[in-house]
Amino acid sequence: MQQDRRSFIRSTAMSAATAIASGTGAFSLPILNAAETSSVEWNKAPCRFCGTGCHVQVGVENGKVVAVAGDKDAEVNKGLLCVKGYHVGSALYGKDRLTQPLLRRGDKYEEITWDQALDVIADRIEGAPERFAFYGSGQWTIPEGYAAQKFMKGGLANNHIDPNARLCMASAVTGFLATYGVDEPAGCYDDLDRCDVLIMWGNNPAEMHPVLFSRVIDRRSRGEKIELIDIGTRRTRTTEQCQHYLEMKGHGDVAIALGIAHLLIKNDAYDHQFVESFCNFKSPDPENPNLHGKSISFEEYKQSLEPYTPEYVEELSGVPAEKIRMLADLFANPDIRITSLWCMGMNQHTMGTAINSLVHGVHLLSGHFGKPGDAPTSLTGQPSACGTVREVGTLAHALPGGRVVANPEHRQQCEAFWNLPAGTINPQPGYHTVEMWEQFCTPSDEGGDIDTIWVQVTNPGQTLPNLRKLFNAKEGLEDKFLIVSDVYPTATTRLADLILPSAMWVEKNGVVGNSERRTQQWFKMVEPPGDARDDTWQTLAVARRLFDRGYAGMSDKDGRFLFEVVDETGSPVPAWQWEHYYDVNFDKHLFEEYRQFSRLKHKDLAPYDEYVKARGMRWPVVEQPDGNWEETRFRFVEKDDPYVKAGTGIQFYHSSTKDDRAQLWFHPYEPPAEVPDETYPLMMTTGRVLEHWHSGSMTRRIPELSRAMPSAYVEMNPDDARDRDIRNGDLVSIRSRRGELQLQAWLNGRGRPPRGTVFVPFFDETLLINELTLDAVDPFSKQPDYKKSAVEIVKV
Numbered sequence: 001m002q003q004d005r006r007s008f009i010r011s012t013a014m015s016a017a018t019a020i021a022s023g024t025g026a027f028s029l030p031i032l033n034a035a036e037t038s039s040v041e042w043n044k045a046p047c048r049f050c051g052t053g054c055h056v057q058v059g060v061e062n063g064k065v066v067a068v069a070g071d072k073d074a075e076v077n078k079g080l081l082c083v084k085g086y087h088v089g090s091a092l093y094g095k096d097r098l099t100q101p102l103l104r105r106g107d108k109y110e111e112i113t114w115d116q117a118l119d120v121i122a123d124r125i126e127g128a129p130e131r132f133a134f135y136g137s138g139q140w141t142i143p144e145g146y147a148a149q150k151f152m153k154g155g156l157a158n159n160h161i162d163p164n165a166r167l168c169m170a171s172a173v174t175g176f177l178a179t180y181g182v183d184e185p186a187g188c189y190d191d192l193d194r195c196d197v198l199i200m201w202g203n204n205p206a207e208m209h210p211v212l213f214s215r216v217i218d219r220r221s222r223g224e225k226i227e228l229i230d231i232g233t234r235r236t237r238t239t240e241q242c243q244h245y246l247e248m249k250g251h252g253d254v255a256i257a258l259g260i261a262h263l264l265i266k267n268d269a270y271d272h273q274f275v276e277s278f279c280n281f282k283s284p285d286p287e288n289p290n291l292h293g294k295s296i297s298f299e300e301y302k303q304s305l306e307p308y309t310p311e312y313v314e315e316l317s318g319v320p321a322e323k324i325r326m327l328a329d330l331f332a333n334p335d336i337r338i339t340s341l342w343c344m345g346m347n348q349h350t351m352g353t354a355i356n357s358l359v360h361g362v363h364l365l366s367g368h369f370g371k372p373g374d375a376p377t378s379l380t381g382q383p384s385a386c387g388t389v390r391e392v393g394t395l396a397h398a399l400p401g402g403r404v405v406a407n408p409e410h411r412q413q414c415e416a417f418w419n420l421p422a423g424t425i426n427p428q429p430g431y432h433t434v435e436m437w438e439q440f441c442t443p444s445d446e447g448g449d450i451d452t453i454w455v456q457v458t459n460p461g462q463t464l465p466n467l468r469k470l471f472n473a474k475e476g477l478e479d480k481f482l483i484v485s486d487v488y489p490t491a492t493t494r495l496a497d498l499i500l501p502s503a504m505w506v507e508k509n510g511v512v513g514n515s516e517r518r519t520q521q522w523f524k525m526v527e528p529p530g531d532a533r534d535d536t537w538q539t540l541a542v543a544r545r546l547f548d549r550g551y552a553g554m555s556d557k558d559g560r561f562l563f564e565v566v567d568e569t570g571s572p573v574p575a576w577q578w579e580h581y582y583d584v585n586f587d588k589h590l591f592e593e594y595r596q597f598s599r600l601k602h603k604d605l606a607p608y609d610e611y612v613k614a615r616g617m618r619w620p621v622v623e624q625p626d627g628n629w630e631e632t633r634f635r636f637v638e639k640d641d642p643y644v645k646a647g648t649g650i651q652f653y654h655s656s657t658k659d660d661r662a663q664l665w666f667h668p669y670e671p672p673a674e675v676p677d678e679t680y681p682l683m684m685t686t687g688r689v690l691e692h693w694h695s696g697s698m699t700r701r702i703p704e705l706s707r708a709m710p711s712a713y714v715e716m717n718p719d720d721a722r723d724r725d726i727r728n729g730d731l732v733s734i735r736s737r738r739g740e741l742q743l744q745a746w747l748n749g750r751g752r753p754p755r756g757t758v759f760v761p762f763f764d765e766t767l768l769i770n771e772l773t774l775d776a777v778d779p780f781s782k783q784p785d786y787k788k789s790a791v792e793i794v795k796v
């Protein structure tokens with residue numbers, strides 16, 4: 001993969017050109033003409049890739065996906081797609097799809113049957129059920145995640161299930177819970193159509209949520225006035241479209257939010273009525289650190305903010321004091337609508353919960369909340385981070401529908417829905433992601449008490465932080481066993497003991513939930529290759545194997561199989577036999593069962609068949625007297641949210657203080673977990689590029705995308721490069737306390753890091769930047785900070 005300097009410059013120039021040609025990153029292509037499409041059958045599906053949740057029309061001919069078009073009927077994207085969306089069909093057709101279960105024997109893999117594979121897994125589980133863990137994904141469909149959740153927490157009474165979304169959305173979740181007492185955003189994408197000011201708190205939607213960003217840019221091309229403000233640690237393609245760019249140091253966001261609050265109070269420009277009617281004040285409780293902190297008075301809140309003058313904030317964040325005043329003036333203006341967006345900059349942060357709460361707080365304090373266009377909106381990255389992780393609760397501490405394992409009442413409700421004997425569900429939260437992998441990579445005789453992990457729809461061997469510690473250390477540990485369900489060979493399958501070939505996207509049925517609480521459904525359209533099978537089926541078949549062996553947990557309290565499905569005549573369907581799996585719509589069965597949970601915390605979902613008709617609906621979806629199912633755009637707001645009491649205007653009905661109020665937080669500024677020093681003088685941030693999806697396992701197999709962005713690089717500031725005698729395209733060595741990697745330098749490239757910082761994307765399997773990243777986590781969300789690792793770079 002390594003290129004010479006000349007071809008590097010040529011290819012990066014080309015990818016920059018591709019990027020510019022695509023403007024905001026979203027575009028619409030003409031659909032094939034009628035003659036070309038006559039034998040093509042079209043059907044709807046959400047795009048496989050990002051949390052924007054665009055709908056595509058998938059064209060199938062002779063059992064193969066042959067075309068993809070934007071779906072004009074979809075409210076999210078109105079026919080537009082980004083470059084990944086247009087090529088999503090090709091993700092199925094890489095030449096090296098996994099098609100057969102493979103078992104490691106020494107250095108080799110042996111092809112085995114599914115029947116054998118199920119026995120291998122059942123043996124591992126039966127040997128030590130409490131040492132087994134499931135590592136899942138925000139790319140699991142809702143039924144996939146729900147099946148895994150029930151299998152673990154119901155069947156095995158084991159809470160060691162956690163998803164890659166721990167690396168992604170965990171701080172957003174704790175921020176929502178700490179503020180509103182319930183997870184998931186109040187606003188939705190309609191806010192982007194209505195806001196006067198859009199603030200991006202360290203995210204790059206031009207590349208990561210391109211269709212959503214184009215929705216905003218389109219407003220401007222229609223002549224609407226909208227002010228775009230980019231707060232970030234490096235110039236990106238988003239910056240190019242913004243009127244203001246506030247360049248900050250890592251963790252500068254915390255200081256900025258505190259600075260805005262300071263000025264709103266100091267200038268008496270906050271929204272008295274909103275605060276008095278709907279807010280309480282909170283701060284962390286050092287004596288008893290927990291998510292809900294301690295109550296403080298307005299006076300205490302005010303005093304705590306006292307030090308955060310614009311000048312002090314400038315010192316902490318690097319953003320000029322006058323820009324902090326500009327932001328505070330905007331929030332002080334009740335006549336404009338302000339939407340905040342954020343994603344990984346605020347979540348991958350050792351103060352992730354704090355900064356999420358502080359940004360909600362700025363909106364609450366200023367009353368920029370609850371009117372269309374006035375919203376603090378956290379974006380999700382994966383297609384079902386909301387649907388499968390947050391709503392289904394596939395986290396080590398959670399249960400479906402916003403319930404938690406630590407609460408006896410919640411466990412009872414769940415046991416009732418699952419018809420389990422009372423007391424089945426384990427009250428102790430399981431290991432979160434970083435802990436799970438640490439336990440797995442620690443030899444058993446040194447206390448590492450996870451010995452088998454089953455990975456589905458995620459690629460931890462590339463995407464976990466500090467890979468040498470959290471993944472590579474598995475190598476040579478003979479008693480540890482890694483099971484990986486994937487569609488391609490990856491950095492994770494490299495260390496797998498058992499590899500299971502999976503069906504992907506439209507090779508199976510699916511339901512997912514996007515950033516704006518929108519649940520979307522699709523049907524299987526083509527057959528998976530070879531012996532590849534649905535992830536849900538895999539979980540179901542292992543559950544059945546255990547049931548057949550008499551494993552008590554896989555029966556409900558009446559002795560019936562935990563995943564029993566009956567046909568119209570009431571007889572059980574042997575769906576665990578692959579040839580019968582599609583005799584019923586198993587997805588629909590799981591979804592309807594799961595739907596009961598959604599009503600426990602006002603996250604109501606409609607029946608499955610409603611989603612078949614729609615291009616997604618935003619929950620809570622509530623049945624109307626006329627039998628129609630109506631979605632909700634703005635939560636906690638009277639008239640729109642069916643659960644808000646008439647006459648209240650706004651009601652935070654899941655308030656953690658049980659008084660219908662949101663919590664407005666103060667958190668003191670703290671520096672990042674690792675800061676540059678003499679040995680490692682540069683701050684490295686990592687992230688993504690438009691063309692690739694995460695580990696690149698899919699997009700690097702799509703020729704158009706891989707040509708446009710062939711390999712990883714390190715973006716440097718030209719002054720830092722000059723100091724080190726480094727020119728564009730030179731091979732350099734980048735070193736942190738945890739690892740070393742050689743890659744090519746890119747100066748004045750697509751992104752421009754300020755002096756003292758560098759950026760490396762993580763899509764390239766041949767250049768694993770996560771061998772260098774830090775694994776420090778936020779104390780509440782347990783989400784790691786991939787955005788701040790101290791490094792040094794030298795020319796090779």
Ligand SMILES: Nc1nc2c(c(=O)[nH]1)N[C@H]1C(S)=C(S)[C@@H](COP(=O)(O)OP(=O)(O)OC[C@H]3O[C@@H](n4cnc5c(=O)[nH]c(N)nc54)[C@H](O)[C@@H]3O)O[C@H]1N2
Binds near residue numbers: 050204251252253686
């Ligand atoms: N093309 C493409 N799109 C994707 C994905 C993909 O792989 N490829 N993945 C999806 C997923 S799962 C996710 S999570 C999203 C991620 O979407 P984003 O969060 O938009 O993208 P990243 O590249 O992870 O993060 C880049 C941002 O982190 C900010 N940052 C760095 N340090 C700090 C800090 O201390 N504070 C703050 N506030 N900001 C900081 C930088 O300013 C930069 O803009 O993208 C989704 N969309």
Ligand SMILES: Nc1nc2c(c(=O)[nH]1)N[C@H]1C(S)=C(S)[C@@H](COP(=O)(O)OP(=O)(O)OC[C@H]3O[C@@H](n4cnc5c(=O)[nH]c(N)nc54)[C@H](O)[C@@H]3O)O[C@H]1N2
Binds near residue numbers: 137381460
């Ligand atoms: N340095 C750095 N690292 C990061 C981040 C960062 O910003 N910087 N961001 C983090 C974040 S936010 C995220 S979300 C994670 C993402 O990290 P991962 O989830 O690990 O990355 P993906 O490449 O999306 O992995 C999905 C895997 O599922 C496979 N796959 C696709 N479809 C199917 C299917 O239907 N079934 C099965 N079984 N497999 C399938 C793909 O081939 C791929 O191997 O990365 C995290 N890691």
Ligand code: SF4
Binds near residue numbers: 049051080210211
């Ligand atoms: S913006 Fe996201 S959901 Fe939409 S087409 Fe692009 S990758 Fe797919």
Ligand SMILES: [Mo]
Binds near residue numbers: 167168169381382
């Ligand atoms: Mo993510």
